[in-house]
Every structure is written in C-alpha cells, then in structure tokens.
Amino acid sequence: MAKKLLDAKxxxxxxxRMSHEIIEKTKGTEGLCLVGIQRGGVxxxxxxxxxxxxxxxxxxxxxxxxxxxxxxxxxxxxxxAVSKTEIPxxxxxxxxxxxxxxxxxxxxxxxxxDAIMDMGRPAMIQLAVLIDRGHRELPxxxxxxxxxxxxxxxxxxxxxxxxxxxxxxVLLLSPEEITG
Amino acid sequence: xxxxxxxxxxxxSEEIMLLLKTASSFxxxxxxxxxxxxxxxxxxxxxxxxxxxxxxxxxxxxxxKRLSTDVINFSGPSSSILKGESLLDTALTVExxxxxxxxxxxxxxxxxxxxxxxxxxxxxxxxxxxNEHPTQALLDAFTILEKKERTEGLKMVIVGDILHSxxxxxxxxxxxxxxxxxxxxxxxxxxxxxxxxxxxxxVFSDMEEGLKDADVIMMLRLQLERQGKGFFPTTEEYFRExxxxxxxxxxxxxxxxxxxxxxxxxxxxIASEVADGTNSVILEQVTNGLAVRMxxxxxxxxxxxxxxx
Numbered sequence: 048m049a050k051k052l053l054d055a056k057x058x059x060x061x062x063x064r065m066s067h068e069i070i071e072k073t074k075g076t077e078g079l080c081l082v083g084i085q086r087g088g089v090x091x092x093x094x095x096x097x098x099x100x101x102x103x104x105x106x107x108x109x110x111x112x113x114x115x116x117x118x119x120x121x122x123x124x125x126x127x128a129v130s131k132t133e134i135p136x137x138x139x140x141x142x143x144x145x146x147x148x149x150x151x152x153x154x155x156x157x158x159x160x161d162a163i164m165d166m167g168r169p170a171m172i173q174l175a176v177l178i179d180r181g182h183r184e185l186p187x188x189x190x191x192x193x194x195x196x197x198x199x200x201x202x203x204x205x206x207x208x209x210x211x212x213x214x215x216x217v218l219l220l221s222p223e224e225i226t227g
Numbered sequence: 228x229x230x231x232x233x234x235x236x237x238x239x240s241e242e243i244m245l246l247l248k249t250a251s252s253f254x255x256x257x258x259x260x261x262x263x264x265x266x267x268x269x270x271x272x273x274x275x276x277x278x279x280x281x282x283x284x285x286x287x288x289x290x291x292k293r294l295s296t297d298v299i300n301f302s303g304p305s306s307s308i309l310k311g312e313s314l315l316d317t318a319l320t321v322e323x324x325x326x327x328x329x330x331x332x333x334x335x336x337x338x339x340x341x342x343x344x345x346x347x348x349x350x351x352x353x354x355x356x357x358n359e360h361p362t363q364a365l366l367d368a369f370t371i372l373e374k375k376e377r378t379e380g381l382k383m384v385i386v387g388d389i390l391h392s393x394x395x396x397x398x399x400x401x402x403x404x405x406x407x408x409x410x411x412x413x414x415x416x417x418x419x420x421x422x423x424x425x426x427x428x429x430v431f432s433d434m435e436e437g438l439k440d441a442d443v444i445m446m447l448r449l450q451l452e453r454q455g456k457g458f459f460p461t462t463e464e465y466f467r468e469x470x471x472x473x474x475x476x477x478x479x480x481x482x483x484x485x486x487x488x489x490x491x492x493x494x495x496x497i498a499s500e501v502a503d504g505t506n507s508v509i510l511e512q513v514t515n516g517l518a519v520r521m522x523x524x525x526x527x528x529x530x531x532x533x534x535x536x
Binding site for chain 2: 113115117118128129130131161165
C-alpha cells in the first residue's frame with residue numbers, strides 16, 4: 048500500500064495555512080496573482096486564490112502555465128501533450144506566485160520562471176508548493192511549502208485532487224509500487 | 228511520433244490531432260510580444276529548396292527561428308548541384324554540417340522519402356512534385372478546426388487543378404482521416420477519375436451543384452507554370468467555369484469559409500471580392516502555417532529523443 052502523506056482534511060488545512068502565509072508575506076492582495084503550473088499546479092492555484100479572496104474580500108487573478116516549450120529535457124524524457132497557457136492578465140509589476148504540486152529537482156520552476164519572464168516583467172516571483180520532496184538540482188527554494196517530505200530518488204509523490212475526480216490526498220509510492 | 232514528416236498518407240488521426248493541439252499552443256506564443264521560445268535552442272534547421280518558393284520557405288524559416296534554432300537556406304539549383312553533385316551527396320553534406328532537421332522541396336515526387344532513408348536528421352517534406360505537401364494540409368486542418376470547432380461531418384469542397392496539386396492530395400489524405408466529407412470539383416482534364424474511387428470522396432463536374440451547403444471551400448491555384456498542355460482553353464474561360472465568384476459562394480452555407488493555399492491568381496480561380504471578403508480565411512492560413520510548422524519540428528525532435536531513451 049502507498050503511504051498516505053496527507054488526507055483530504057490535511058490537504059484543506061495545509062492550503063488554508065499557505066493562503067494565510069501568502070497574504071502575510073505579500074501584505075495583502077494589491078498586485079497579487081497566482082499562476083499554476085500545468086498540470087498539477089493549476090487546481091491548487093485556483094484553490095489558494097479562492098481562500099485568499101475569502102480572507103481578504105478581494106478577487107485574486109489566476110492563470111495557468113504550460114512549461115513544455117521551456118523544458119531542458121526535451122530529448123531525455125517522454126513529454127506529455129502540451130497543455131494550454133492561459134494568463135488573461137498583464138504580468139508587469141505584479142507579485143506572481145507560481146504554484147506547483149510537487150517540488151523536486153527545481154527544473155520545472157526554472158522553466159516556469161523563464162516562461163513568465165517572456166510574458167512580462169513582474170515585480171517579483173515567489174514559489175508555493177504543496178509538497179517539497181527535496182533532491183534539488185538547481186539553487187531554487189520554495190517561499191511557501193505545504194509539507195516537507197524526505198524521499199528517495201526512486202520514490203514518487205502523487206497528489207490526487209477532487210477536481211480530477213479523486214479524493215484529495217497525497218501519496219508516497221515506493222519503486223515497487225510504481226512499476227507494479 | 229515518427230522521425231520524419233513525409234506525407235499525410237501515413238499519418239494517423241491521433242498523430243494529426245496531437246500536432247494540431249500543440250500548434251494551438253504555439254499560436255498563443257505567436258500572439259505575445261516576445262514571439263520566441265527556447266524549445267529547440269542549439270539545433271540546426273536547413274531549408275533545402277530545389278524549387279522556387281518564397282512563402283513556404285519563409286514560413287519554415289520563421290517557424291524554426293521562433294523555436295530558437297539556427298537556420299540555413301540552400302536554394303536550388305544550387306552551385307553544388309550545377310557542379311554535378313548528387314542530391315543524396317548534397318543532403319549528406321548538409322547533415323555533416325550538423326543539421327538536425329532538413330526541410331526539402333523538390334520538383335520530383337518521392338525525393339524526401341528517398342533522402343529520409345539515408346539520413347539521421349529529420350526530414351520534412353515541403354512539397355515533392357505532384358505528390359504531397361503535408362504541412363499545408365496540417366495548417367488547413369488547423370484553420371478548419373479553429374473556425375468550425377470540429378471536422379467530423381463537415382462538407383468541404385476542393386476546386387481546381389486536382390491533378391497537379393500536392394496540396395489537394397495531402398488535404399484529401401488528412402481530412403478523410405478527420406471525418407470530413409470531401410467533394411472535388413474541376414475540369415475533367417484536371418480531375419482524374421481515379422479520385423472517385425477514394426472512399427468518402429465525391430467528384431462533381433458541375434461546380435454549382437458541388438458548392439451546395441458546403442462548410443469549407445478550398446480554391447486551388449491554377450498552376451500556370453505546369454499548363455500549356457491544353458488542359459483548358461483560356462484563363463478567362465477557366466474563371467467563368469471554375470472561378471469562385473460572390474454569386475457562386477452564395478450557394479454554400481452562409482458561414483462557409485473560403486481557403487486558398489496561395490499564391491492567388493486573382494480573377495482566374497478566385498474573384499478579388501471573395502478573396503478579400505468576410506468568408507475568406509486566406510491570411511489566417513498563413514499565420515497558422517507558422518504555428519503548425521513549429522509544432523511539427525517540436526514533435527519530430529522529441530521523437531528522436533524518445534528513441535534514444
């Protein structure tokens with residue numbers, strides 16, 4: 048059996064805490080926007096924006112970002128189909144919070160930052176992740192982390208969300224469980 | 228995906244739809260202020276054109292540049308060919324220079340297929356004789372899908388010189404697979420009866436009958452450089468019989484789109500008021516060509532990565 052790192056209630060509480068941390072650090076919603084990285088970060092960005100909006104009584108713009116065209120591993124890894132990038136607002140002078148589900152090598156975040164910089168000139172970019180599993184290959188850190196989980200390289204962290212028809216939960220899969 | 232894009236004949240509908248989906252993301256990139264992505268940084272693309280072409284070559288060149296590749300253009304008949312170098316030797320030389328993708332246009336059918344078998348680089352067919360022009364078909368399918376939001380069950384008319392048209396052939400292969408109902412119209416001298424035997428294809432000799440309720444009308448360029456063999460009497464007569472006028476357009480659905488692969492012969496296959504009219508998507512086809520060619524190069528490079536593990 049895969050090890051459950053977070054159940055539905057814990058996912059909810061973690062996101063609530065992260066939303067409060069974001070408001071505290073950015074001192075309100077002025078110029079704030081959230082950009083979820085396809086595919087895992089998009090629903091999380093929407094949830095965080097909703098929570099921030101409820102607390103602050105303001106609408107926080109949310110975008111989605113596909114990083115396929117900015118990856119450094121086009122020849123190494125089989126790529127999934129390209130998803131849509133939809134950022135229906137201007138990024139100039141904004142406080143952009145990038146949102147992803149699992150923070151691993153840091154390469155996706157590097158790609159996401161390059162993509163954002165090609166689309167505008169934000170005042171700052173910060174990073175919010177639900178799970179930080181370690182094994183960084185680049186000097187990148189998260190500004191907001193839901194949970195730090197020590198993992199080995201062969202393991203896999205899976206974030207399941209209600210928006211995809213699953214029960215909210217985060218699982219840690221061993222190498223045997225991945226191949227089996 | 229495969230290493231080469233040689234024709235629509237061998238493509239599956241899944242491959243076609245994947246390319247079109249990726250192209251839609253590239254089209255978004257082309258709308259930005261910074262119209263360039265680092266996707267294929269460091270790769271080399273060579274345009275090897277043995278037949279005059281400005282539009283297609285420019286489109287491939289710009290698409291490759293938008294992907295951050297380095298691009299070299301060889302236009303023929305190049306000096307090496309004049310010096311007697313064989314086609315294959317020219318291609319091997321280009322590959323030895325470090326080409327990752329070679330884009331070939333040639334007046335003989337089958338040249339890209341022959342070269343693809345000898346090269347490690349990806350080969351993209353940019354038009355081979357009267358055989359195929361696959362990226363044109365892909366950009367046409369992309370335009371139709373974008374405008375009509377579906378392909379299944381659409382009624383599409385292709386009018387003109389089907390016999391010499393690699394655009395028509397690639398479109399027929401492609402759109403058949405996407406469930407489009409195809410009608411071919413043209414003078415019998417330029418529309419061989421063999422086309423009638425393709426499943427899902429109907430041949431009309433009466434243009435007005437064929438245009439009825441059409442969702443998509445594709446006018447082919449009358450290839451004046453390939454004529455002079457008595458296929459039709461005069462260009463005036465051709466326009467009268469097979470040219471698309473406002474009056475004939477009215478027979479199609481009111482929301483029908485009018486397409487043309489360019490370059491257009493105004494007043495020969497299409498009236499100016501139709502080419503510039505509200506139903507025309509001819510200039511959008513050009514824009515979409517960039518996005519589609521970016522998607523093709525992206526997927527071909529990715530496919531080579533998969534094979535190497």
